[in-house]
Amino acid sequence: MVFDKIKRALSGSRGDNEDIPQEYLEIDLDKEEEESKVLVKLFALKQYDDVNDILDALREGYTITIIDIKELRKRDSIELKRAIAKIKKTTDALEGNIAGFGENMVIVTPSFAKILKENSRQNQGPKNKFE
Numbered sequence: 001m002v003f004d005k006i007k008r009a010l011s012g013s014r015g016d017n018e019d020i021p022q023e024y025l026e027i028d029l030d031k032e033e034e035e036s037k038v039l040v041k042l043f044a045l046k047q048y049d050d051v052n053d054i055l056d057a058l059r060e061g062y063t064i065t066i067i068d069i070k071e072l073r074k075r076d077s078i079e080l081k082r083a084i085a086k087i088k089k090t091t092d093a094l095e096g097n098i099a100g101f102g103e104n105m106v107i108v109t110p111s112f113a114k115i116l117k118e119n120s121r122q123n124q125g126p127k128n129k130f131e
Contacts (some may be wrong), residue, residue: 037062038113044068048079054108055090061110070104 043054045067057063067087072080087108091098095111109115 039063040066042066042068045072045080045083047072048083051083051086054087058087058090058094058096058108058110061094063110064113065108066101067106067108068104069106073104 039057039060039062041057041063043050043057043065045051045054054065054067057065069080069084072083084106087106088098091108096109097113097115098106098108099115099117101107107115
């Protein structure tokens with residue numbers, strides 16, 4: 001029934017009577033659109049291959065990742081540097097932000113979320129003459 005209405009609308013035929021106004025099919029676009037929710041995912045970077053799961057989550061677009069690097073940091077610092085470099089390269093391509101949080105945590109955000117780093121605030125100087 002609905003398909004017949006769509007078919008008639010697309011074919012341009014109005015049916016038997018030309019005097020009767022054409023029926024319109026109302027489509028509610030808000031219902032069809034999925035809500036995009038921001039996800040915060042936790043990852044433990046235990047080996048270099050775990051980077052792929054992190055990158056997949058970042059490419060989804062609405063995921064903030066918190067990465068625990070403690071185990072890989074203890075085992076192999078060279079692999080850790082490679083993994084962080086790969087994550088940083090993808091983050092830059094997605095126009096996101098990456099920041100270390102303490103010694104064992106890294107936070108990566110997509111382009112819509114910014115990380116306010118302590119150093120950037122100190123470099124700006126006082127906001128007014130009373131600070």
